Amino acid sequence: MKRVVEGSEAVAEAVRLARVKVISAYPITPQTHIVEFLSEYCANGTMDARFLRVESEHSAMAALIGTATTGVRSFTATSGQGLALMHELLHWTSGARLPIVMAEVNRALAPGWNIWVDQTDSLAQRDTGWIQLYCEDSQEVLDTIIQAYRLGELVNLPVMVVLDAFFLSHTYEPVDIPDQELVDGYLPPWEPKFQLDPEEPCAFGSLVTPAFYMEMRQGIARAMEDALAMFPQVEDEYERIFNRRYGEIERVFCDDAEIIMVTSGTAASTSRLVVENLRARGEKVGLLKVRLFRPFPVELVRGALASAKKVAVIDRNFSFGASGIFAQEVRAALCNTLKHPPVFGYVAGIGGRDLTADVIEDIYRRAKASDFPEAESVWVGLQEG
Amino acid sequence: MAKDKKVRVAPSIVVPCSYISTESNKTGAWRFLRPRYEEKTSPCSAACPAGEDIGRIEMLATQGLFKEAWETILRENPFPGVCGRVCYHPCESVCNRGEFDEAIAIHTIERFLADTAARNDFKPVLERLPARKEKIAVIGSGPGGLAGAYFLTLLGYACDVFESTPEPGGVLRWGIPSYRLPLSALKNDLSQIESQGVLIHQGRRITSDTLENMYGIYDGILLCCGHSASRSLGIPGEDSEGVRKGLDFLRRVREGDNPVVEGLSVIIGGGNTAVDVARSVIRLGGKALIAYRRRRQDMPAFEDEVAMLLDEGVELRELVAPIKITEDDGEYILTLGSMRVAGEDTDGRTRIERDGDTTEEIRVQRVFTAIGEMAAEAWLEPPEQGSDIKILNNSVMVNRSDQPAVVFGGDLTAGVKSVVNAVASGKEAAIALDIVFRKGLDSLDEGLADCVVGEGPAHSMEIYMRGERFTRNSHIVTYEEINTDYFSFTQGITQPRLLKDERLSSFEEIDLKISASVAMRESERCFNCGLCNQCDNCYIYCPDMSVVHDNSINGHHIDFDYCKGCGICVVECPRNAMSLEEEE
Numbered sequence: 025m026k027r028v029v030e031g032s033e034a035v036a037e038a039v040r041l042a043r044v045k046v047i048s049a050y051p052i053t054p055q056t057h058i059v060e061f062l063s064e065y066c067a068n069g070t071m072d073a074r075f076l077r078v079e080s081e082h083s084a085m086a087a088l089i090g091t092a093t094t095g096v097r098s099f100t101a102t103s104g105q106g107l108a109l110m111h112e113l114l115h116w117t118s119g120a121r122l123p124i125v126m127a128e129v130n131r132a133l134a135p136g137w138n139i140w141v142d143q144t145d146s147l148a149q150r151d152t153g154w155i156q157l158y159c160e161d162s163q164e165v166l167d168t169i170i171q172a173y174r175l176g177e178l179v180n181l182p183v184m185v186v187l188d189a190f191f192l193s194h195t196y197e198p199v200d201i202p203d204q205e206l207v208d209g210y211l212p213p214w215e216p217k218f219q220l221d222p223e224e225p226c227a228f229g230s231l232v233t234p235a236f237y238m239e240m241r242q243g244i245a246r247a248m249e250d251a252l253a254m255f256p257q258v259e260d261e262y263e264r265i266f267n268r269r270y271g272e273i274e275r276v277f278c279d280d281a282e283i284i285m286v287t288s289g290t291a292a293s294t295s296r297l298v299v300e301n302l303r304a305r306g307e308k309v310g311l312l313k314v315r316l317f318r319p320f321p322v323e324l325v326r327g328a329l330a331s332a333k334k335v336a337v338i339d340r341n342f343s344f345g346a347s348g349i350f351a352q353e354v355r356a357a358l359c360n361t362l363k364h365p366p367v368f369g370y371v372a373g374i375g376g377r378d379l380t381a382d383v384i385e386d387i388y389r390r391a392k393a394s395d396f397p398e399a400e401s402v403w404v405g406l407q408e409g
Numbered sequence: 410m411a412k413d414k415k416v417r418v419a420p421s422i423v424v425p426c427s428y429i430s431t432e433s434n435k436t437g438a439w440r441f442l443r444p445r446y447e448e449k450t451s452p453c454s455a456a457c458p459a460g461e462d463i464g465r466i467e468m469l470a471t472q473g474l475f476k477e478a479w480e481t482i483l484r485e486n487p488f489p490g491v492c493g494r495v496c497y498h499p500c501e502s503v504c505n506r507g508e509f510d511e512a513i514a515i516h517t518i519e520r521f522l523a524d525t526a527a528r529n530d531f532k533p534v535l536e537r538l539p540a541r542k543e544k545i546a547v548i549g550s551g552p553g554g555l556a557g558a559y560f561l562t563l564l565g566y567a568c569d570v571f572e573s574t575p576e577p578g579g580v581l582r583w584g585i586p587s588y589r590l591p592l593s594a595l596k597n598d599l600s601q602i603e604s605q606g607v608l609i610h611q612g613r614r615i616t617s618d619t620l621e622n623m624y625g626i627y628d629g630i631l632l633c634c635g636h637s638a639s640r641s642l643g644i645p646g647e648d649s650e651g652v653r654k655g656l657d658f659l660r661r662v663r664e665g666d667n668p669v670v671e672g673l674s675v676i677i678g679g680g681n682t683a684v685d686v687a688r689s690v691i692r693l694g695g696k697a698l699i700a701y702r703r704r705r706q707d708m709p710a711f712e713d714e715v716a717m718l719l720d721e722g723v724e725l726r727e728l729v730a731p732i733k734i735t736e737d738d739g740e741y742i743l744t745l746g747s748m749r750v751a752g753e754d755t756d757g758r759t760r761i762e763r764d765g766d767t768t769e770e771i772r773v774q775r776v777f778t779a780i781g782e783m784a785a786e787a788w789l790e791p792p793e794q795g796s797d798i799k800i801l802n803n804s805v806m807v808n809r810s811d812q813p814a815v816v817f818g819g820d821l822t823a824g825v826k827s828v829v830n831a832v833a834s835g836k837e838a839a840i841a842l843d844i845v846f847r848k849g850l851d852s853l854d855e856g857l858a859d860c861v862v863g864e865g866p867a868h869s870m871e872i873y874m875r876g877e878r879f880t881r882n883s884h885i886v887t888y889e890e891i892n893t894d895y896f897s898f899t900q901g902i903t904q905p906r907l908l909k910d911e912r913l914s915s916f917e918e919i920d921l922k923i924s925a926s927v928a929m930r931e932s933e934r935c936f937n938c939g940l941c942n943q944c945d946n947c948y949i950y951c952p953d954m955s956v957v958h959d960n961s962i963n964g965h966h967i968d969f970d971y972c973k974g975c976g977i978c979v980v981e982c983p984r985n986a987m988s989l990e991e992e993e
Contacts, residue, residue, distance in 0.1 A: 121422050180422050217422055230427035243423045 026200045031192040032057030034162040034199045035101065035127045035185075038169035040071050041207040042125075045096035048076035048087040053139045054189040055103040055129045062099075081106040085113035085124075092122040093228055095219035097173065100124070103189065104131030104145045111149065114182075118153025118244055120229060123176030123214070125169060126154075128186045129193045130289065130340075132375040140376020141189040143289065143341035147317075147349040153244050155183040155251055156318040158288040162197045164315075167268055170211055175258045177214050179247040186317075189376065191290040202266055210265050252319040272316035275328045277303060281310025283391055284329055284365075286354055287338040288314045291379050295338070298384040309388060314350060322357045329358065332365045336391035338384065339401070340373040347371075347400040368394065369401040377405060432971075436953060440974035440992055444947075446963050447988040448881040449939030453500035453515060455863030455885050458803075458825070458833040459486040462871060462878055463500055463515055467935035468942045470518055470928060479526040480533045482519060484871045486832050487559040487602045488552055490527065490594040491581055493520025494920065496829050497711045505938050508888040511901035513935045520920070521928040527597040535605070536874055541565040543628035543846050548615045551579020552828045553819025554633035555599070556835030558607045560870055561631075564843045568607055569627075573614035579635050580820070581828065583660040586685050587916045588692070594918075617788045624812050629842045633819030633835060634789045636782030636826075642677065646734030647778075651741045655686040655779030662689050662916075670695030672774030675743055677701075677731050679708035680826075683779035684715060687723045690777075692916055698724040698771075700731065702748055707759045709826075721913060728761065732768060734776060743771045784821055791817035799841075799853060802866045803834035806841055806853075814845055824866075833867060840873055877962060886938035886985045895946070895983035902931045941965075941986040947978035 029037070035058045039047065047066065049059040059075075066075040076091075078084045081102050088098040102110060107128055117124055132142035146156060155175065159165045165187050172183035187193060220228070232240055255272055263269040274292075277299055278284055287295050292313040299311045312328050314321075329335050335358075339348025346352060351369035358364040368391045373379030383405045390402065451464035462481055469478035482489040496516060504512035526533075543566055547558045550572035558568040576582050581595050603609065615623075623630060639654040641647060655676065661668050670693045676683045679701035687697040699718075701708060704727045708715055719725060729745040749764035784790045791805040792798050799806040804818040816838040823830035837857070844856035858865075860873035863885045871878050905921040906912075912919055923931075941963035948956040948965060955972040956965050963986070967978075979987045 119424075121424050218424065224428070227427040227431070228424065230425050232425045236423075240423045240425065247422075 025203075026198050028196050029162065029199050029201070030057060030194060030196050031162040031165060031187060032194065033061055034166040034201075035169060035187070036061035036065065037199075037201050038166040039099050040065055041202065041204060042097065042099075042170055042173050042211055043208075043213070044071070044073055044099040046074050046076060046088065046091040046098045047100065048078055048084040048091070048098070049100045049102065050078055050081045050084050050106060052081070052103045052106040052131075054131060054193045055101045055106070055127070057193065058101040058127055058129070081110040082113060085110045085117065088124050089113060089117060089120060089122060092124050093120065093220045095214065095216035097214050098122075098124045099126070101127040101129070103129040104133055104139070107145050107149060108133065111152070114149055114152035114154060116229070117182045119240075121180040121244075121247070122182060123173070123180055124182045125172045125176060126182070126184050127165075127169065128184045129189050130186055131189045138375045139189065141191055141289075141340065141373070142375050143186070143339075143349070146184060146186045147341050147343075149184070150318055150349070153181065153248070154318060155181055155248070155316075156186060157183065157316055158186045158314065159192065160290060160292045160313065160315075162192060162195070162199045163268070164270055165192060166199055166201070167262065167266065167270070170207060171258050171262055173214070174211055174261075175251060175255065178254050178258070179251045180217060181244070181247050181251060186289070188290045206265055210261060248319040252316075252321060255316060270315055272321040273324050273328060274313040274315065276311035276313065278310035278312060278328050278332070280308060281331075282308040282333045283336060283388065284310040284312050284332040284334075285336045285338060285384070285388060286312045286314060286329075286350060288317070288350060289340065291338055291340055291373060291384075294379060294381055295384050298381050298388070301381075302385070302388060307388070317353070320353055320357065325354060325357045326361055326364075329354070329365060330361070334368060334391050335365050336368040336370060336387055338373075338379070338387055339369065339371050340379065342371055342374065342401070351401065366396050368397045369399075370404050371401050372404040379405070435970050436973045437955075437968075437970045440969070440972060442974035442976055442989050443969070443992050444967060444972065444974065444976060444979050444987055444989050446941060446965065446967075446986065448878070448941060448963075448986050449884045449886050450863040450881055451938035451940065452503040452505060452885050452887075453513075453938075455867065456499045456503045457485075457862075458499070458827075458829045458867055459492075459836065460833075460862035460867035460869040461485045461500075462869070464935065464937045464940040465878065466522070467513060467515070467518065467932040468937045468940060470522060470932035471935070471942075473925075473929060475522055475525045475925075476529075476531045476533075479522045479531060480535060482522060483533050483535060483601070484876065485836070485869060486829070487556055487605075488598045488828065488832060489519050490523035490598045491552070491590060492829050492832070493517070493523045494590050494594060494918075495585055497827055505886065505888045505891055505936055506934060509891075509893055509896060509936075510898045514902050514904065514931050517902065517904050517920075517923060518928050518932050521923055521925075523594070523597065524922065525925070532604070533601065535563060536876060537563050538565040538874065540567075541846065544569070544626065545629040545631060545842065546571065546623050546627040547631040547633065548620070549579060549633040549635055549819060550577035550609055551633060551635045551819055551831060552581060553635070553823070553831035553835040554579070554631060555602055555607065555609075556832040557631045557633060557816075557818055557838045558835075559602045559605055560836050560839035561842065562606050563870065563874075564839060566629075566843075570607060570609040571613040571615050572609055572611045575612050577609045577611060583663050584656065584682070584685070586659065586662065586689050588688070588912065588919050589685075591918045617786070628813050628846070630813055630815045631835070631838050631842070632789060632815065632817045633821075633831070634784060635820045635831075637785040638783050639778055640781040640783055642731055642778055642780065644731050644733050646736070646741075649734055649736055649741065651736070651773075651775040652734055653775060653777055655682045655777045656782060658686055658777055659689065662693075667693055669693075670775070672696065672740075673698060673772075674775050674777060675700055675771065675773045676777045676779055678779035678781070679703060679710060680779060680781065681710045681714065682782065683777075684710040684718050686777045686779055688718055688721060689916075691721055691723060691913060695774075698726060698773075700726045700729045700743075700745055702728065702730045703759050703761055704728060704750070717919070720909060728764070729769075730763075731776075737772070741773050741776060743773050743776055745769050745771065789821065791822050799850075801837055801841060801857065803830065804838040804841065806838075806845075808845070808850055814842060816841060836870065837868055840868055840870070881939065884939070890985040891936050891938065892981065892983045895944075896936065899934050901934065902927055937984050937986075939985050942984070944983060946981045946983060947987065950977045950981045952977065
């Protein structure tokens with residue numbers, strides 16, 4: 025059934041449809057609406073789930089590590105500082121191989137205090153062993169959360185579904201909310217491959233000596249590879265039932281494009297419009313939207329960009345002392361190919377600054393005007409003076 | 410990656426697990442602080458003249474254990490139905506919860522428990538000591554005398570109570586109006602006391618002569634004859650027919666003989682008797698005016714009663730003293746002289762003096778005197794000094810070689826003239842006699858000091874008889890020691906009462922009943938200061954799983970093989986029922 029819902033409600037609806045059993049979260053703008061919806065679902069019986077109130081995001085994840093170890097489907101949502109506080113336990117979750125799903129609403133980090141969209145919070149967690157998916161609209165958010173449980177439970181890794189602050193979390197859009205029966209068909213009850221068994225008590229997370237640690241870590245690396253390998257299967261099944269598919273990446277007018285812009289999140293949505301307009305004016309431009317960031321779909325990205333003359337990456341994030349993070353990933357993906365286009369890095373829309381069609385078109389023009397990137401990152405849309 | 414690429418099945422997952430028990434690591438060896446369960450004294454209990462274990466009473470009421478809660482009162486006070494109605498509840502003014510939101514309605518819950526016990530005809534099971542050979546005579550069946558007899562009975566003594574009037578109860582029967590204390594409530598408490606084996610001989614007036622006859626029969630005598638005589642005004646006209654004693658009037662009302670009080674009655678005095686007389690006059694259809702020498706805030710009457718009195722339409726004249734009363738054509742002219750405040754006495758009481766020569770005259774139909782009471786006869790007054798007397802906190806003991814031990818108790822010796830203080834006096838007298846009989850006079854001070862609640866002065870029979878709650882220590886829990894994180898603001902109950910119009914039309918009891926659910930909700934607000942109510946916080950928070958459930962009173966013990974002494978249990982105990990001390 026199609027309903028006009030807030031992005032936060034789309035998240036909550038997906039969590040409900042996934043028949044999550046435990047939600048533990050600490051409120052933080054702009055994530056708060058998500059947990060408000062969910063706590064209400066738990067209170068009024070819409071969901072047969074427990075909502076655990078905790079004193080911090082660190083505790084929220086710690087609680088879920090416990091619940092997921094007992095083999096129940098678990099969910100949390102956070103944002104910005106909250107995710108940063110959770111950092112230690114993000115490593116723990118993947119190391120413990122627990123398929124917890126989190127909705128992460130991209131928010132800029134303080135100081136200065138800023139509640140608006142910026143991807144640096146989630147990208148700073150790229151090495152924690154979490155699968156990361158970046159969404160463009162509310163429908164994609166809902167679908168991705170349901171897929172996330174399927175994928176995470178297949179490979180025993182946690183999944184972060186990332187959405188832009190306000191542009192997604194607080195914006196109302198028509199969203200198809202599927203029937204529970206259909207979702208049940210796609211996402212059966214979780215059958216954990218291991219779980220806490222009171223009949224055979226043991227302590228999880230004990231000391232692992234150098235003799236074993238490396239193999240354990242390699243297991244996580246291999247699970248990431250498996251996640252990449254299984255992703256199409258996860259989407260095939262989803263498409264069969266729900267008739268929607270997003271891909272690890274999405275190529276828009278890429279086939280004959282001379283300049284391909286690369287971006288993610290709601291910026292991809294604006295970029296579609298820009299690319300269409302430029303195409304109408306005869307510009308050979310394409311767009312590559314990256315949805316799956318971890319594991320990074322290196323081969324797919326290479327394939328999409330191989331024929332372009334230039335690549336212009338738009339990053340709504342920044343790694344200080346390096347460059348925009350998507351740009352780094354794209355450069356890394358391309359560098360081992362024999363012939364590859366130069367990668368122009370542009371940083372824009374930081375801390376909720378509008379990333380308008382004009383800004384994106386300006387980026388295209390800049391890339392078109394330069395033969396070779398004059399810097400690793402060019403900050404676009406700064407105030408004059 | 411092409412879609413048709415063969416997908417590997419999920420790899421075997423390696424997660425670190427340990428199946429080795431950690432019990433071999435006795436972490437208790439690391440400990441340098443040792444937690445322990447240590448119950449303490451709640452401020453309400455310490456403030457209760459009868460030393461009732463209020464924290465525990467509320468805890469049991471919360472659990473719906475109304476009989477056990479009632480029995481807990483009975484261990485310290487045989488008059489829950491009476492005190493649940495007429496006590497001035499000093500417990501509530503020190504309630505720690507009062508600093509958080511509102512004090513617990515301890516008084517109202519006490520009455521609820523007493524009424525519930527009566528309605529269900531509960532039979533209390535109380536600890537008693539084996540029978541002793543000594544026999545005790547108790548003179549007077551007011552709250553002091555009956556409390557004394559009741560506790561002496563529990564301590565194993567055969568007691569005979571002698572009451573001069575046809576019915577037991579003393580001031581409870583003849584002095585307190587039924588709108589505050591209905592006869593049925595008094596009778597419930599009396600029959601409970603009698604069911605313990607206290608024998609009351611009604612209509613047996615004891616004189617100083619007949620008292621001496623008792624010397625050969627009884628080993629101890631408890632004199633609790635109270636104030637049955639009124640003090641006189643000492644002014645001209647006092648002996649007129651229209652000038653009556655407040656106590657006599659109250660007694661007539663309670664005898665059911667409703668005196669005629671048409672017109673204006675002036676009541677002289679500012680104590681509870683004055684207030685009771687004025688309110689009774691109003692109920693009988695008369696007009697009442699209280700003339701008091703000092704100010705409202707100086708009145709010894711309970712503040713609550715004064716507030717209701719004014720609400721009911723009694724006029725209060727402050728700073729006026731009677732000068733003379735003259736008869737005038739079947740009515741009376743009362744001359745009042747103005748008074749003024751002239752500083753404070755050494756005991757903190759307001760000192761007053763005449764304010765010039767100003768006087769005023771009031772035409773009245775009658776005057777009631779209620780300026781204080783005294784013993785009916787001089788021999789009933791406790792001696793004030795002597796080598797063979799022992800002045801205790803609420804009683805006076807006389808030990809002469811030629812007579813049995815005699816204790817003066819009740820209103821004549823209690824520090825505060827109230828029912829609960831009379832009960833405290835009777836209890837102290839009973840304990841004092843028991844100590845003297847069992848251990849001799851030399852042990853008296855130590856014996857009494859050993860059973861005080863908190864820092865005293867209230868004594869506890871539970872502690873004296875080494876009952877289950879004997880183990881609580883004397884530390885009085887402060888508000889700062891309560892972990893208020895575990896409590897949320899909740900409004901207390903308001904005692905439901907008859908509306909003013911309903912009150913004025915009869916002697917119906919003013920305070921109404923509360924339901925069991927209201928009582929439980931209210932008692933649940935109690936912090937249970939210093940008392941383990943098995944909330945299990947220690948068990949939940951112990952990071953070493955070293956709090957172990959067992960069958961002891963508080964249901965837990967600590968496994969010191971593994972307790973590291975982190976102290977979390979002590980900090981998370983909401984009610985200071987645990988302590989942390991340095992390991993030796």
